[in-house]
Amino acid sequence: MRTITYSQAIYEAMCEEMTRDPSVILIGEDVGTFGGVWGVSGDMLKRFGPDRVRDTPISEIAIVGAGLGAALVGLRPIVEIMFGDFLPVAGDPLVNQVAKARFMSGGKANVPLTIRVTTGAPGSAAAQHSQSPEGWFMNVPGLKIAVPSTPADAKGLLKTAIRGEDPVLFFEHKMLYATQGEVPDGEDHLVPFGRARVCRQGDAATIIAIGGMAPKALEAARALAARGIEVEVIDPRSLVPLDREAILASVRKTGRVVIAHEAHKRLGPGAEIAALIAEEAIGWLDGPIVRVAARNVPLPYSPELENFVLPGVDDIVEQTTKLVNYAL
């Protein structure tokens, strides 16, 4: 095991897969000479050359559409879209073309395409550079959605995505890039999709924490433990597929559930998870299903306004305490 950053983990995953398989390429805005606006691709242009690491014009439709075309004839492209907020620019290729190519063709199209994209609020980036759009795409059959929260998961899930046969939206939380964690050695560190990680065990309540909220949920769990409340924290790691069994097993164990994500509350990923729990485990609940999420307004610029809109550690602590004390 080595301790590396989330950003380094993603870089290593891309480099290892490009070394392993000549059909893997990286295209996107500023991924080459610049090294990625988030610095993730670093020296990859030098390492793999301008054929396989390509700076593109600011043309999200062409980037995603070309990624699909290249995948259909046998490449395994990694496409980087700088901000999740820009995904709607590529709405048609992503939603109508990439997601549906296999199904529409009667299952014949192979679409090994990984779309790396950033998510979450980096602080005062305002309404068009701060969104968490994971939930928008959960409603589109054909896409897989990964939401890693640790360096180990980022590396392992990305390698699984690149080696897989389906399109993956890979959401990298901007505030996690500099965070550190242990990553298993070896080039075959693969994390499967659809397998949640139990980050912490407990029986007072289950906190299901997505992406950037996972470390915040663990911080909240430590604060709750100081008050004698031991909560379980679950990171789903992928939203499509979703590890239904892990979520339901934990809910049956604790009877209380808090879902935390940075996406807006209304029809965010938590809505689907809450519905799943209501459908499959309502009899096990000892209180309402609670969602800790962004308020339903665009993300504001002012730090005071933004802090008010975004969910934080204190919100998780407060809502969980209230839930644990809830009496039917």
Added chain:
Amino acid sequence: MKIEDYPKEQLLELYRQMLTVREFELRAIAERRAGLIPGFIHSCVGQEATAVGACAALRPDDVITSTHRGHGHLVAKGGLPKYMMAELAARTTGYCLGRGGSLHMADFGLGILGANGIVGGGIPIAVGAALAFQIRKEPRVALAFFGDGATNEGAFHEALNLAGLWKLPVVFFCENNLYGEGTPQAMQAPVADLALRASSYAMPGVIVDGNDVLAVYAATQAAAERARTGGGPTLVEGKTYRQRGHYEGDPMVYRTKAEMEAWKQRDPVVNFRGRLLAEVEVPETDLAAIEQAVQTTLDQAVAFAAASPKPAPEAALAGVYGDTHGGLVF
């Protein structure tokens, strides 16, 4: 190249393909009325020369992306009428197992990367295939078919910009049939010659009579050769005409009978038949034999479709993903 300089077999094959496209469309329209085909049809009657002429300039391992008006492209790239008819009839033997229909037929083995229900949707996909060919240093070409309406979409401009920038081996083939759905092209773009749009992307823009299959073939041949040898993309504009409505049932209030009649005089299939008889002295009996064979092919295609099974309802749940992670995604 003059018509008499082409080998006779090649001329007859072009005629056979154009006639197959024409008769396929007319038969599909009839079978839709008769109830065999549940979905809508955007027929390419009148545009046979662009599909057949352009694909004749491609090699088997070249690829195309097609459009909502794509039956002709599929036939011209080697698609078999029986699998196409079965797909239109929503049968398990169709190209997409009944999941795609007219708008989404594909055959990756034939280099048909798919028809498309979104105007302009296939253009960036062709660019991506060309990118793969360039990276792997393969002497292959991608050709994107699209209509005049698509040249007003962002996808067209982004794709041409990228292809021009990277000198990708693509042919952009615009079938300008003068109407974007129900609105004349003159009301959709400030230029009549859409080939002009190539100049912004540092590629040649070529205008060709889209109802002359030999002219289309020659122009596409030159563009494909240029692409294949590293010269980059070309925009070819074939001027043609959609003889029927945007879709079957379109009341066509937006154009005159006189205009439609005038274009019927320029019918690509009828006129090419006339040239074969008059200019290269193909015997009438040779053409009659082709016409009989095409009818037989289509009779067999309809019979094949009608006799094929409909999918079991639960088959709808298969084929969304290549890997369902043990059934976790559905």
